[in-house]
Structures are given as structure tokens and as C-alpha cells.
Amino acid sequence: MSDKIFRVNMTELTVSVEEVPQNWAGLGGRGLTSTIVAAEVPPTCHPLGPNNKLVFAPGLLSGTVAANSGRLSAGAKSPLTGTIKEANAGGTSAQLLARCGCKALIIEGQAKADSWYSLAVTPAGVAISEEKELIGKGNYEVVQTLSKRFESKRGVITIGPAGEMKMEAANISVMDPDGNLRSNGRGGLGAVMGSKRVKFISVDPQGGKVTIADPEAFKQANRAFAKALVDNPVSQTLGTYGTNVLVNVINEAGGLPTRNFTSGQFEGHDKISGETMHDLIEERGGVVKHNCHAGCVIQCSQIYNDANKQYKTSGFEYESIWALGADCCVEDLDDIAEADRLMDDLGIDSIETSVAMGVAMEAGVLPFGDGPGVCRILREEVAKGTALGRIIGNGAGSVGRAFGVTRVPVVKNQAIPAYDPRTVKGMAITYATTPMGADHTAGYAVATNILNVGGSVDPLSKDGQVELSRNLQIATAAIDSTGMCLFIAFAALDDPNCLPRLIDLINARFGINLTGDDVTNLGKTILKTERAFNQAAGFNNADDRLPEFFYNEPLPPHNLVVDFTGEEIDSFWNF
Amino acid sequence: MKLTVKLFAYFRDNRFVAEVKQYPEQATVADIIGDLGIDEKEVGVTMLNSRHCRLDAHPQEGDILAIFPVIGGG
Ligand code: SF4
Numbered sequence: 001m002s003d004k005i006f007r008v009n010m011t012e013l014t015v016s017v018e019e020v021p022q023n024w025a026g027l028g029g030r031g032l033t034s035t036i037v038a039a040e041v042p043p044t045c046h047p048l049g050p051n052n053k054l055v056f057a058p059g060l061l062s063g064t065v066a067a068n069s070g071r072l073s074a075g076a077k078s079p080l081t082g083t084i085k086e087a088n089a090g091g092t093s094a095q096l097l098a099r100c101g102c103k104a105l106i107i108e109g110q111a112k113a114d115s116w117y118s119l120a121v122t123p124a125g126v127a128i129s130e131e132k133e134l135i136g137k138g139n140y141e142v143v144q145t146l147s148k149r150f151e152s153k154r155g156v157i158t159i160g161p162a163g164e165m166k167m168e169a170a171n172i173s174v175m176d177p178d179g180n181l182r183s184n185g186r187g188g189l190g191a192v193m194g195s196k197r198v199k200f201i202s203v204d205p206q207g208g209k210v211t212i213a214d215p216e217a218f219k220q221a222n223r224a225f226a227k228a229l230v231d232n233p234v235s236q237t238l239g240t241y242g243t244n245v246l247v248n249v250i251n252e253a254g255g256l257p258t259r260n261f262t263s264g265q266f267e268g269h270d271k272i273s274g275e276t277m278h279d280l281i282e283e284r285g286g287v288v289k290h291n292c293h294a295g296c297v298i299q300c301s302q303i304y305n306d307a308n309k310q311y312k313t314s315g316f317e318y319e320s321i322w323a324l325g326a327d328c329c330v331e332d333l334d335d336i337a338e339a340d341r342l343m344d345d346l347g348i349d350s351i352e353t354s355v356a357m358g359v360a361m362e363a364g365v366l367p368f369g370d371g372p373g374v375c376r377i378l379r380e381e382v383a384k385g386t387a388l389g390r391i392i393g394n395g396a397g398s399v400g401r402a403f404g405v406t407r408v409p410v411v412k413n414q415a416i417p418a419y420d421p422r423t424v425k426g427m428a429i430t431y432a433t434t435p436m437g438a439d440h441t442a443g444y445a446v447a448t449n450i451l452n453v454g455g456s457v458d459p460l461s462k463d464g465q466v467e468l469s470r471n472l473q474i475a476t477a478a479i480d481s482t483g484m485c486l487f488i489a490f491a492a493l494d495d496p497n498c499l500p501r502l503i504d505l506i507n508a509r510f511g512i513n514l515t516g517d518d519v520t521n522l523g524k525t526i527l528k529t530e531r532a533f534n535q536a537a538g539f540n541n542a543d544d545r546l547p548e549f550f551y552n553e554p555l556p557p558h559n560l561v562v563d564f565t566g567e568e569i570d571s572f573w574n575f
Numbered sequence: 576m577k578l579t580v581k582l583f584a585y586f587r588d589n590r591f592v593a594e595v596k597q598y599p600e601q602a603t604v605a606d607i608i609g610d611l612g613i614d615e616k617e618v619g620v621t622m623l624n625s626r627h628c629r630l631d632a633h634p635q636e637g638d639i640l641a642i643f644p645v646i647g648g649g
Binding site for chain 2: 253451486
């Protein structure tokens with residue numbers, strides 16, 4: 001089936017299926033969402049108004065059997081940052097959208113505020129229905145109700161109460177193969193979906209398949225590609241300990257932001273570590289290795305049970321555990337798991353919200369270390385949309401402004417995640433320059449700064465960091481367009497066999513002849529497109545800076561500050 | 576010399592989490608890894624006192640040596 005653009009206008013409640021414009025044909029995932037947002041959204045529009053558009057795009061390889069290719073990109077102008085935004089997630093919907101022949105789903109306009117709607121995507125296009133039953137409901141109830149309401153197995157993309165209330169930290173959740181949740185986490189895209197009055201989107205390919213131009217070449221490339229992933233030792237520890245294996249190594253390196261970014265080491269690190277979590281999961285009959293979509297061969301996800309051996313949460317990631325653990329000083333993994341589940345259910349970004357809690361702790365709203373207090377605020381304030389709940393639900397910057405806190409770890413108003421830029425200096429460049437606002441995935445310098453993957457660059461020195469971050473950001477923008485999970489990058493950085501096979505896969509799928517240089521150029525074009533949108537929205541290089549405290553508060557144990565000059569940061573864009 | 580050795584991920588299996596150990600003055604990080612029965616090829620990151628170090632580094636009395644397998648995440 002040939003790919004089409006599916007468009008929904010929520011003002012008129014109309015739908016259309018369009019041919020793919022020539023210059024979008026070679027794009028998928030982030031490359032496509034950012035190109036569409038840049039082409040169709042006025043950069044100065046209000047992110048929650050009718051002129052913003054929410055765009056979903058599966059990757060170039062999504063819907064095929066290619067290993068790890070099922071990531072879904074969502075893009076819009078972000079209400080949190082005011083910049084262009086792409087957030088991607090696992091779950092089944094990317095693969096199912098691709099099988100519907102949907103290259104991108106564009107949701108534009110805005111329905112009147114007295115009704116809510118759902119969208120049903122099939123190969124024939126999109127149908128809009130009014131929705132009543134699920135309004136106000138949490139994400140877990142949404143996916144459970146829908147799996148009963150629909151006879152066939154469908155993909156579900158949904159927002160929780162946070163998205164309905166248009167909180168700036170609201171995420172978009174995507175159902176995984178087991179009926180649990182993954183999220184397009186960052187930048188408040190759930191609020192954009194809520195502003196359109198769309199509660200959920202179901203995806204049913206009705207037996208549709210993705211066409212492969214050269215099936216034999218595709219099969220061979222996939223075999224070699226999957227082998228490169230499986231054989232990589234990083235993939236193996238990721239499967240066993242999850243991403244949370246990072247707690248101990250980042251702590252040891254002195255880069256684990258603790259107590260609202262006032263120390264680089266957390267005393268309780270081993271209690272919240274991947275090693276401890278692994279043992280607890282085994283003890284309680286959970287699942288150590290789990291995938292967020294079929295076809296993932298790395299399986300960094302897991303099922304975490306509570307002390308009574310009942311399901312508590314899944315996709316329990318390092319960043320969420322760090323944010324509630326070290327940054328808020330909560331030492332009890334079960335409190336963190338409870339908060340993680342509550343945030344998944346509310347549909348709110350677990351990084352932004354947890355860093356916001358850390359700032360609230362500094363403001364004295366609750367004491368550091370108060371895990372039950374965090375859960376209470378999520379249940380009684382954020383879920384109910386009280387004034388405090390909305391201040392926290394609008395993110396770390398919002399809490400800082402409301403309470404007069406100056407130590408607020410954000411760039412372009414998005415919370416800085418789990419690697420302190422004073423001690424993992426490559427990340428200072430990534431946080432400052434990525435068009436997304438502080439985002440670790442945009443250019444994961446941690447790999448080379450801390451983990452010795454893709455070479456090693458001293459994390460404590462600024463030498464070589466601009467170039468490292470630039471190369472990683474270009475490569476990441478390209479990988480984010482394929483539908484591949486970013487964790488293939490660990491194999492790609494160290495195994496010369498991996499990336500060429502990925503390019504073979506794209507070529508075999510479309511019957512084209514991309515080279516490695518084409519892929520690099522794609523990455524560069526995406527970054528420049530995104531930056532041009534931000535500049536037209538009013539951003540300039542003064543926005544590409546870290547908060548002041550990083551420059552003048554030395555971080556123990558290394559007692560370093562961020563020491564990049566403005567010119568050094570700006571030289572990132574010399575390409 | 577006395578060192579604190581810390582192990583992570585599966586290097587802990589059938590070994591220990593952290594122990595104070597006695598080694599000859601001239602021992603390198605690689606010697607210590609060998610002494611622990613860890614295959615050097617599986618080692619991803621080594622740190623002395625929270626700074627990355629090479630396998631031929633010479634620890635000093637009282638140092639903390641952390642040994643990690645090849646790991647990743649994000
Ligand atoms: S490695 Fe993790 S995030 Fe990536 S596709 Fe697999 S389960 Fe999902």
C-alpha cells in the first residue's frame with residue numbers, strides 16, 4: 001500500500017487523505033514531524049491555540065520486521081518550551097500506523113470546548129467520533145476500557161487528565177503490546193492534543209502491510225542488523241538491568257544531580273540502582289526483560305511488581321528513577337514506582353514533573369525525601385487540577401517562578417535530566433543547543449564522556465565536547481527519522497557493521513540508494529529546520545545558555561562549574 | 576596497599592559489592608581486575624576516586640577503585 005498523509009481538521013470536524021508531497025517522501029519520524037511543523041505551523045502561534053498542529057509520524061522502517069523500528073514520533077510547537085518539539089515513544093502504534101499506509105497524521109484546528117472526540121485511523125483514513133465515557137479518566141482505564149470496546153486488537157494513543165487540563169508537562173501515552181503505557185514524554189505534547197479536544201486515537205490496520213521494494217535484500221540486512229544489536233554487550237546489560245543500570249555509574253562519576261542539583265552524588269544511590277531493582281523484580285516475580293514494541297531485540301523495559309507481587313509499573317526508566325530518587329532524595333524504590341505509575345496514569349512527563357517536585361522541595365512545599373508526599377501531591381493536587389497541582393504540572397520552570405526559586409534546572413523552560421552539565425560537560429552543549437530544550441536524548445554525550453562508548457572524551461574537561469555533541473546530535477536526528485529506538489546507537493557507535501546495515505534496510509524498503517553521507521546530511525537538515533523555526537518564533541543564541549547557577553555554583557565532589565563561553569556554545573552551529 | 580574496590584552490575588555476582596582489599600604496591604588496575612577473575616574484555620569503565628582511569632593506572636594507598644562492565648542506557 002502506498003503511503004499517504006492523513007489530515008484531521010478539528011475546527012471543521014473534517015478529514016482528508018492526501019498524496020505525499022515529493023519533498024516529504026524520503027522523510028519519516030522526527031524528520032517528517034519537524035518538516036511538517038516548520039512548513040505549516042506559524043512559529044509565533046500560541047501552542048494551545050487553533051494554529052498549532054499536532055503531527056504523528058512512524059519512522060521510515062516502522063511497520064516492517066526491522067529490529068527496534070517501532071518508535072512513534074509526535075511533533076508540534078511545544079507549550080512548555082515555545083520551540084519546535086519532537087518526542088518519541090515505543091508502543092505498538094507506530095507499526096500499526098505504518099500498516100494503515102499513514103505516513104503522517106496531522107491534527108489541526110481546534111474543536112469547540114464543549115465536546116471531546118476520538119479519532120479512529122484505518123487504511124481508509126480517519127473517522128472522528130464524539131467521546132463521553134472516557135473523559136477525565138486516567139490512561140490505564142482508557143486502555144483497559146478500549147481493549148473491551150474494540151473487538152480487534154488496535155493501537156491506542158491517549159492523553160490522561162493532565163493533557164485534558166492542558167498542563168505543560170502533559171505527555172501522550174502509547175499502549176504497548178501488553179496493554180501498558182509508553183510515552184511521548186517531553187515538552188507538553190499531551191496539552192496540545194488536549195487543546196484539540198482529542199482524548200484518544202485508535203489505530204487499526206485491518207490486515208494492511210507495509211510494502212518492501214526488495215524483500216530479499218531487506219531480510220538479509222535485517223538479519224545482520226539484528227545480530228549487531230544482539231551481540232553488542234551494552235544491549236545485554238540493558239536487557240538485564242534496564243536503563244537504570246546508570247544510577248551507580250553516573251553517581252560514581254559525580255554527575256548524578258542530587259537534592260535539586262546541589263550535589264553530584266546521592267548517598268542512597270545503591271537503594272535505587274539498576275542492580276537493586278533487578279533483584280527486587282526477580283524476587284517479586286516481575287519481568288526483567290521486556291520490550292516496548294514487538295521486534296525490539298534489546299528489551300530494556302521491565303515489569304516491576306509491588307511487595308505483594310502485583311503489577312505496579314513498567315518501562316521504569318533511569319531518568320524517572322533518578323529524578324524522584326536522587327534529585328528529590330527519595331530512597332524507597334517502591335515510592336518511586338508508585339509515583340511513576342501515578343504519572344503514567346495522569347499522563348504527565350515523569351522527568352519534568354519530578355524535577356518540578358525537586359524545585360518545590362527547595363521552595364519548602366514538601367521536605368526532600370518525602371516519597372509519600374510526592375504521591376499525595378500527584379493524587380490530590382495534580383490529578384485534581386488544584387492551583388498547586390497546576391503549578392507543578394506546568395513543570396520545573398513554573399514552580400521556580402511561582403515560589404521565587406533561583407536554582408531552577410531548565411533550558412528553554414524544559415527540565416534538565418539526569419546528568420549534571422558541570423561534570424558531564426558534553427551534556428552542557430547538548431542541553432544548551434538542542435532545538436528541543438534540555439533533552440538528553442538529542443545528543444547523548446554521556447556515552448563517550450562516561451561510558452567509553454564511541455571512544456572516550458574526558459567528562460570533566462570542555463575539550464572536544466562541542467564537536468562530540470554536534471556529531472551526536474546530527475546522527476540522532478537521522479536515527480530519530482528511521483523509527484529506530486535510540487539505543488541502537490550503542491551498537492552503531494562501536495560496531496562498524498551496524499549503521500551500514502541500517503542504511504541497507506532503508507534502501508531495501510524504498511528501493512533507493514542512500515549513502516552514509518546522505519544520512520548525515522539528513523540529520524543536519526533536520527537540525528537546521530528546527531532551529532530556523534525556533535528563530536522565527538523569537539529564540540536567539542541567548543536562549544542557548546544554561547541557567548546562571550551552573551556557571552557559579554561548583555558541584556561536589558569535583559567542584560566544577562560550566563565554563564563554556566557563549567562563543568564556544570554558539571560554535572556548535574558551525575556546520 | 577589498601578584499596579576499596581567497588582563492583583557493579585553482574586561483576587557483583589559471586590563476588591562482592593564493595594570491599595577493602597590489600598594489593599602489592601606496584602599493582603595496576605589491570606592486575607586487580609585479573610586478580611578478581613574478571614575478563615578484561617568485559618570491563619567498560621574503571622574509575623579511581625570518581626575519575627576515569629586507564630587499565631595501566633597505578634592506584635595509591637586509600638584509593639577507591641570502581642569497576643563496571645560495558646553498560647549503556649539513557
Ligand atoms: S530497547 Fe527499550 S526503549 Fe528501545 S525499543 Fe527496546 S524496550 Fe523500547
